[in-house]
Amino acid sequence: MSRKVILSIASLCLAAVFARTVPLNGNITSTTPALSPELFKRAVSAPYVFTAFTTASESNLFVYTSNDGTSFSLLKGPTYTPPSGLIRDPSVILHTDGNYYIAYTTNWSGTNFAIASSTDMITWTLRATVSTASSVITPINTWAPEFFKDPRTGQINIIVSLSTGSYGPFLPYVFTARDSSLTSWSGPVVMSGISNAGLGYIDTFPVFFNNQYHIFAKAETNGKKTIEHAVASSLTGPYSFVQTGNFAGWGQAEGPSITVLPNGRFRLYADGYSSGKYIYSDSSDLYNWSAYQTIPSLSGTVRHGTVLKQ
Ligand SMILES: *[C@@H]1O[C@H](CO)[C@@H](O)[C@H](O)[C@H]1NC(C)=O
Ligand SMILES: *[C@@H]1O[C@H](CO)[C@@H](O)[C@H](O)[C@H]1NC(C)=O
Ligand SMILES: *[C@@H]1O[C@H](CO)[C@@H](O)[C@H](O)[C@H]1NC(C)=O
Secondary structure (H helix, E strand, O other), rough: OOHHHHHHHHHHHHHHHHHHHHHOOOOOHHHHHOHHHHHHHHOOOEEEEEEEOOOOOOEEEEEEEEEEOOOOOEEOOOOOOOOOOOOOEEEEEEEOOOOOOEEEOOOOOOEEEEEEEEEEOOOOOEEEEEEOOOOOOOOEEEEEEEEEOOOOOEEEEEEEEEEOOOOOOOOOOOEOOOOOOOOOOOEEOOOOOOOOOOEEEEEEEEEOOOOOOEEEEEOHHHHHOOEEEEEEEEOOOEEEEEEEOOOOOOOEEEEEEEEEEEOOOEEEEEEOOHHHOOEEEOOOOOOOOOOEOOOOOOOOOOEEEEEEEE
16 A cells, blocks of 8 residues: 555545534534644644634634635634624635634724734734824714735725714725734725615625636625625726626625635625525636525524634
């Protein structure tokens, strides 16, 4: 038997143990059973990481991992509880320093969002509280900061929904990291071409594809509450909407997050909030989406988070 075969049998055994050891449900009242260092290493190195808050608490981070982007296992939850305030909408990246960073909403109202980091996704440290008040805007609400590493410029940005009134109208604004510490940010610069009619747009998630910036954002205008699609040739716009209303059959949903599947297709995840579902839908071109399905076992437990392919 070659060494390679032995190794792959060993990893299959490990996979079987792993599948039994880590709970497949998102039991929000229990903590993760301790994993052996070896199993822990395997869980952490799974291709997909999902950071979320849950229906049970807006102040506790839950971290899940997955091999295929469909079946998620709890890595640790609750894990991080920030020193103060909330941890809604946690958006995760794996930075060049080898650490994971999350950006998250700290309060329903206010002029900041926060960033925490972790070496292992279990122990998190507050790194920065970023003010969103400036001569550009003094927002009443600062919601859903979303990390976006721009493949064209290499810059790390955070897109955040800022509101000039109480709970709207919202528009997306871009902050850009001044350096690799991710503690100092320039901005905000508004994403132009997006109407703030009614309550505007929240939860903007960008993707760079085919030399264009695509955004998926929730329209709060006229009670639509659907995730709409706009494109631009620059991150800050001007954007033109190409698909609006319930174009993909997702219904009322928010907190979109898009990743790439092992087969190269895109997968959008979204929080169905009023339906209680956490949905996903696939596309090869960002225009034509499959009928949505719900994330096995986590749907109904998790709320607005981000799935990272590491
Ligand atoms: C979650 O885990 C706790 C503790 O093990 C258990 O008492 C409870 O029944 C579980 N809840 C669900 C919904 O599985
Ligand atoms: C949110 O902000 C309000 C107003 O500043 C403050 O009273 C409240 O304590 C904050 N909530 C949390 C959870 O920190
Ligand atoms: C949309 O995608 C489906 C498969 O997901 C495919 O059968 C169909 O032809 C596509 N339609 C268009 C207009 O690209």
